[in-house]
Amino acid sequence: MARTFKIGGIHPQDNKLTANAPVEVFPILPTVYISMAQSLGAPATPVVAKGDKVKVGQVIGEPSGFISGFVHASVSGIVRDVCPMADLAGNPVMHVVIDVEGDEWMPEIDRSKTVVRAITASKDEIIDRIKKAGVVGLGGAGFPTWIKLSPPPGKKAEFLILNGSECEPYVTADDRSMREQPEEIFIGGEIMLKALGIEKGFIGIEENKPQAIALMKEKAEHYSHFKVVVLHTKYPEGGEKQIINAITGRRVPTLGLPIDTGCVVQNVGTAIAVYDAVQKNKPIVESTITVTGKCIAQQRNFVMRVGTSFAQILDAIGGLPVTAAKFISGGPMMGKAVSNIDASVLKGTSAFLLLTEEETKRQPEDSCIRCGKCVEVCPMGLEPYLLNTLSRMGGQEAELEKNDIQDCIECGCCLYTCPAHIQLLDVIRVNKAAVLRIIKGRAAKK
């Protein structure tokens, strides 16, 4: 019996073109450009300088604040420069540029493929290793994992949910991870259970991944703390608020966090990164990425070193197809459109998607026909047509707050569905930020 979240959702075409393509190792290119902004929060401070020799796994950036993470060299070689470069949105961010020489790793890292099952580290050691390895949420947000695994006083964790839904069309990185490294996911999960001091875990997987479900269920027999939960294929099943509701029936309160419901949600890729960090002393230096799109001749899954530039990747797969009109980092529903092709792969990058003009160019807006489809599909139970109208009026922040605009998870179901092609989410997103600023300002005054 597949479970699912109760409100809203859409069923875009799966387009899992790369579901059966095993993960290939992407060649190491002569230069990498490693961004210091690899997680949510403040970018890391670089701790290397021009001319330094670095090895794979060596720390090149240290956290500059509470919500900030360690960044490690993904290649060995000489630091060519430490300078601001444009990220995928064209904004300047500090980068460390390394000219590659060989592939020498830091000695403490265990590079073997043998699965290390025994968890000998203590709870504190676990948190420390995860922190030092720069593990961040690989589901897309990039929140430092060690913070998520250390609930603040007053908040108690009850369940760990490993998120293997991968509800975005086209992306298959998590699917392949579950099929190729299932035990590492379970062990990573066990480590996280130990860090949280709990014993109950769930792994949510969407129905459109039957092989992953079968394999994970088989392995789950050896990891009794975990239960595989089959989820209905629906977007946004993998949203943390939705997966919590689907598996436990609980709901995250407005402006709240998952820990408020006793749940900690982590992507299965993050579980593998935790396994690597604690069992293999290996920091995050590579990322599993699906390179896909109907206009590409051969869609594939790769594991590539952090810092590989987008332009280099396109070169390696045969150049940019003529019909490619939009380049997206991530999935088609919440991914970011790239305007600067010299940007590079981050830890949290999950896919490159090339869409043709026909697939992606927006149609002009028509009058709203009040069909109510946007209300039907909104997973948070909001009324996008109303939030859009109020936003365009201007000066309606109080009314927007009353209509719960702050609950919007920016999933895009409304814009996807609207038959009049109204650009609902574009407008709502900007006004939600304005309302959140007002709410924060009010809270700060108290």
Next chain:
Amino acid sequence: MNILVVTILSLTLMGLVLAVVLYLVAQKFKVVEDPRIDDVEALMPGANCGGCGHAGCRDFAETVVKAPSIGKEFCPVGGNAVMSKVAAYLGQALEEKKPQVAVVRCNGDYDNRERTNYWDGYSSCKVMFALYSGDTGCKYGCAGLGDCEDACKFDAIHINKITGLPEVDEEKCTSCGACVKACPKGIIELRDKGIKNRRVCVLCRNTDKGGLTRQFCKIGCIGCGKCAKVCPFDAITVENNLAYIDFTKCKLCHKCVDECPTHAIQAFNFPPKVPVEVTVDDALPLKND
């Protein structure tokens, strides 16, 4: 007949009784207000644009009447004309302000500043810049999507479809400041209208190093400092690779305009030069008419 009489009498009586009730109620719940507020409000332009910083013309009138003196309060739409009347009514002296106008400090049109990608999102500058650095290589420049045009209540600023930049109609602009607030990049500034409506302004906000600026825009400020060196009145400061002309010091001598190698400094409403052999590079687009 009877019915007619009864109807007329009863309705008349009801009317009288209700009139008395209304009168008594109006007297009991009357809000006593300074009658001068009404008079001052009548002097105001009535645009209710908020340019003065208050919630409409009546709110401005209330503030000005209740305060001991007009002080810094000023109605940009009515300008000195209206403010002098208000001051005269209240029996106070007026500190006349120089009239101002909105100036769009970006000249990167489609020819000078190439678009590097196509924007397909909602047509608003705020939305574009919330997402990324814009559809050109200069992230400080105008997006041309018209948030300023939408904000203007006086029909005074419009996006020119050919250049992709906003143009200010100096007759209609009341310097209320709505467009200044609407622009997410702070490109528009309220500057003194100037003697004979002439002014000189650096039309650029780019603080990147000159080489980088030049890569993406032919007419941007590269921060070379030549203008500051040549200005006889010390009106120009160059900070963060960007020149800025202080309009209170500028005497409209025009030397910086001629000196600027990228033509980032523009002169407004000056008489056209005596025709000389002009190449495309040397031509100064004059913003008159």
Next chain:
Amino acid sequence: MIMKKFIVSPAPHIHSDQSTQSLMIDVIIALVPTLAVSIYAFGFSAIQLVLIGVATCALTEYLIEKFIMHSEITIKDCSAIVTGLLLALNMPPSSPWWLILIGSFMAIAVGKMTYGGIGQNIFNPAIFGRVFLLVSFPVYMTDWSIPQAWLNAGKIDAVTGPTPLSMVRDGLAAGQTVPQIFAANNFNQLDKLFINIGGSVGEISAIALVLGFIYLLIRRVIKPTIPLTILITIFVFTGIFWLIDPLHHTSPIFNIFTGGVLIGAIFMATDYVTSPMTFRGQVIYGVGIGVITVLIRLFGSYPEGVSFAILIMNGIVPLLNKYIKPARYAKGA
């Protein structure tokens, strides 16, 4: 280095393949079975009604948009065509050509364009047109005679087909019981499922309408909420009366398959613009329509109540939209 000008926009980067036009076309397709049966039964009259209805609606919208509103011409979204089609299907088969012309014009000009065009009207334009005609031309609108030419072609062998509802009402007023009325008129209930010639052009075949309903559900044009709540409400409400006194009340099945209930529930009440935006609102709307329909049928002076019921509930929809909020995720249990 690859130099390419990409398209950039905020997410999402894909869109469903539904548009206003595709939805309206789906509604037209859903009406094809009903249209086919009507043409089979009434021949040229049906074709005439549909053509005049559709053409007048489209032309009215075009002229008003071009010369009065000076706004974008929107007839290509096919919503005017749907209005014309539905109005035509609500007319008596042998009504004069000018009747539907006036009705179509009023439906679009007053029922839709005075509010500002598509998306802004409060009342369903087709229902508005029908009620306008019903109130202004009651004689024409209740003349259920079958067109003579078709009669001679042998397709139909009755001269008049009074609606089952008016037949029952007249019979009850004359003091008969329901079974007596049915026997006297050779009324076979099951027959009427397939072809019910007593009534307007569109009431003609329940099966054809239900086929259209299924098509709309499969194509994700509508959800079953509104039609089901209307039908269940009518069923239950009339069922109660029928159980109490079966001799003087018609059965729930009879009530659902007669009058404009099916076409009203499936095609008119589900009009996007004039129906509520939330699930809870739609349930209240459906129940309201059901209750008012039955009240009018049992206690009102019209035999048929669906059109008025829909019109009245349309007026309440803005209130439902304002105060009935959907179930919020963050405020649930």
